[in-house]
Amino acid sequence: MNGHGESSGRTFVRFTASQRVEHFVNIFGFFGLCLTGIPQRFNGAAWADGMIQAMGGIDVVRGMHRTFGALLIVETAYHFVAMGYVLAVKKARWSMMPGLQDLRDAGQMIKYFLFLRKERARFDRYDFRQKVEYLALIWGTFLMIATGLAMWFPIETVTYLPGEIIPASKAAHGGEGLLAFASILLWHMYSAHLSPDVFPFDWTIFNGKITEERMHHEHPLELERLLAEEHTKAEAGNPTPTAASPKPEVEST
């Protein structure tokens, strides 16, 4: 319970096993890329050279960075295949896509934080902050992959593109790498650990579950839809099997 009223003991499945594994691979790959990329960015500084030596020297570090880079490319490709499948075959809602409602929600939350409005905005499966963070991740990953590949395969790159692309890629890759590191450290760590809604740790992306109280507080529109679907199924004489268990879980894709 997170201070949002009495606990009903009910949980909902928020993330599938595949989504949780993807998140884990992203943590592992991103951490490895920062560990092996940032000391290269600051080579010449005592701390960076110390880290490079501790990891086995510059050749080893470059090899490790490219291996982690390849892992990130595979994970990104998997993400788009999995997303395409869920959208095209399972006909899921495109719940991560921002729209005008997100702008309205942002305005309402600003008013709420300025005490000009009593109620928080009522969010669906993802709120506007989560959507912005996801889009930043997608955009940043594309940039890092494109500029990383340009530096990895310079001869092939300049066969098709002007030579300036290599130093430009180096500058963009180093700058975006630092930005990504800072944003994960500050923004993502706030939403995953320090936000009053989840402090001290949000386990949802690791165990896949979210309580009804949090759904009510953070995703009331999604909760209403899930309960309405459940009600419709029950009325049609087809109750969800989980509804009979003492702690039912409802999958929400």
Ligand code: HEM
């Ligand atoms: C979010 C992920 C990533 C971060 C944070 C990151 C970070 C960095 C940083 C800070 C540098 C040093 C740039 C400089 O010297 O100014 C670097 C270099 C490099 N990165 Fe990345 N990087 C990431 C992803 C990738 C990917 C996906 C690839 C491969 C496609 C890649 C390939 C390279 C290459 C080839 C270099 C040049 C050093 C070398 O020759 O090994 N990086 N990276």
